[in-house]
Amino acid sequence: MYICYLVYIIVMITLTEENYIKAIYHLGNYGKDMVNTNAIAEVLNTKASSVTDMVKKLADKEYLNYKKYQGVKLTKNGINIAVNIVRKHRLWEVFLVEKLNFTWDEVHEVAEHLEHIKSDKLIDELDAFLEFPMYDPHGDPIPDKNGKFNKIDKIALLQAEIGTQYKCIGVEDTSTNFLQYLDSNSIGLGTTIEVLHKEPFDNSVKIKLNTTEMVVSQNVAKNLYLKAL
Amino acid sequence: MYICYLVYIIVMITLTEENYIKAIYHLGNYGKDMVNTNAIAEVLNTKASSVTDMVKKLADKEYLNYKKYQGVKLTKNGINIAVNIVRKHRLWEVFLVEKLNFTWDEVHEVAEHLEHIKSDKLIDELDAFLEFPMYDPHGDPIPDKNGKFNKIDKIALLQAEIGTQYKCIGVEDTSTNFLQYLDSNSIGLGTTIEVLHKEPFDNSVKIKLNTTEMVVSQNVAKNLYLKAL
DNA sequence: AATAATTTTTAGACTAATCTAAAACTTATT
DNA sequence: AATAAGTTTTAGATTAGTCTAAAAATTATT
Structure with a gap:
């Protein structure tokens, strides 16, 4: 036996x-x-x-x-795990902004915790509830159930060309300080931006928003992602 | 100085x-x-x-x-903390059932994890998003922001009177086994129940649901809460 | 009231995740 | 190639939460 x-x-x-x-x-x-x-x-x-x-x-x-x-x-296995955490993090960020009135800069900390909740049903149903969003509130792509996601052709404001129309699609730096700076200057996801002048001396950039013009530092220009319209 | x-x-x-x-x-x-x-x-x-x-x-x-x-x-302090966890647990349960298609018996485990996420804004906004629900999917009352909640006058099916109309408002036992038993017999929150007969021999109870009649054991009758209509 | 049964605590040990300080290795500079 | 500077690892200790086994206290039973 x-x-x-x-x-x-x-x-x-x-x-x-x-x-x-x-x-x-x-x-x-x-x-x-x-x-x-x-x-x-x-x-x-x-x-x-x-x-x-x-x-x-x-x-x-x-x-x-x-x-x-x-x-x-x-390893492959390690990447799968990472992508899954990223998926959860970004879906929760969408939920927080779209359904619970969180602002750009408030989501990150809470999402850091929510991303560790383990339940396939939870995350797939959340995905469906949010109607399968492709991008999170910072413009970063959200991996689908199988871990597939688009890498978007974003360009930093610092590299943008004078005279071209761009749309703001994300940030590199997600610190509260930076996001609040953007908020207070009415720069958000989808904001239209045109580069007016680049100052070679300090690499600052003069830009035109919807109604106003402003000058941003090299540091800001480096951390703001745009896509040509 | x-x-x-x-x-x-x-x-x-x-x-x-x-x-x-x-x-x-x-x-x-x-x-x-x-x-x-x-x-x-x-x-x-x-x-x-x-x-x-x-x-x-x-x-x-x-x-x-x-x-x-x-x-x-x-202590007072300890009770406050407990009530706050209960509030979070039950609000998440409502969210899971109402927005993410979870069933009665699936919510508990995930809510056990979600209840530990610490963010006042998160939970207050979730409360508002769900339109300030008073009861969770098992019929248990949800404490408000200040920890206040109703203690409902529920009665176990075992103590119910013959001939009276009741509404199912909750359960004592929240085990998956029990909740699945109820599901498979079409007993849920809000189901109307009338007691037809109580068998003294084994304390089983014969009840009438919307369309069907059935006999439930003492164990079931003990764990199902009703409210007179 | 004495003994038995049960419950609770203590003592000492273990694991996960971290730390400091020192040793080992790698890279950069002379 | 030798030395200096920087990075990484090892060794040993610490903390939170847990465990087993034995001791202490409480409760139940005769």
Whole structure:
């Protein structure tokens, strides 16, 4: 008589592990490039030694490949997990802005928590409820159920051409400070922008909005994404 | 010259602490009664020794009063925290059922996680979005922003009178098994029920639904709440 | 009131995630 | 190629939450 044991090993992924994977995904150009220890430590506000420990654990679980002193790169599996977290994060951001009256700059912190709730039904139904949005409130593309998403051909305001009409489609810097600056100057998703003048001296840019004209610093111009109309 | 230091001590409450407080609230009749160690251990699926450890910590933080070998009772502060978690849990349940097509028995597990997201704006806006619901999908009252809620005069089917018309308003047992049993027999919130006969032998109850008649066991009759029409 | 049964607490150990400080390795500079 | 500077890893410690096993206290039973 044979006894057959079917053992399910359910690999639970912790919140901390998810945050490491997400950080490595963003730092490594959608998981394509190697990422080094210090960079991870910096974005996660932790110490390099902690990163080394965690990275070994994630390598054991085959979410990434780790070469001592070289850095880490996500595996297929790791990328899938990251994309799924990004999908959840961005869908929740849409929900918060469109249904719960959150502003551009308020969504990020709450979405950081909501993105870790684990329920396929929850996220697929939310997707349907929001009518399958393609972009989040910052203009970033939302991966679909299978992890597919568009990479849009965005251009920073700093690289925009004088005289062309552009539409604002997103930001690089998502800090509260920056988003509030944009809000207070009536720059948001969809705002039409034309470049009037680029000052070579300090790389500031003079732009025309709907009704007003204003000058923005190089720092702002670098962090604002546009698409030609 | 005087130097004034204003020190904010932000007492972060952990997920685990919240779950203990919630369990003690439910076990202790809305926080009014003492709760003993073993009872807490059982509902939280942990060991009595772990409960003792945690309970000491919660006493230090003044969420509850703890008397060695006697048990614990929530403080005002502890009750406030519990009520707030209950509010969040029940609002999310309404959201899941009304907006995301969840059924009675699917909501609980996801709501267990959503209830721990910390954002006043999130929960108040969700409340408004749902148009300030008074009851969750199981018929339990939802505390308002200030923690106030109705205690409804519900009666178990087992205590219902023969010949009277009742409306189903909730359940005691929220296990998946029970909720699925109700679903498959077309008993839900708002279903009209009339008691036809009570069998003294085994305490089973014969009831009339909209179109059909059926007999339910004592166990079912004990766990189904009604309100006279 | 003494003993038995049960409940609760203590003591000591374990895991996950972190830290500091020192050692090992890599890269840049002379 | 040798040294300096910077990065990464190791070793050992810490904290939150949990556990087992034994001790202490309470409650129930004779």
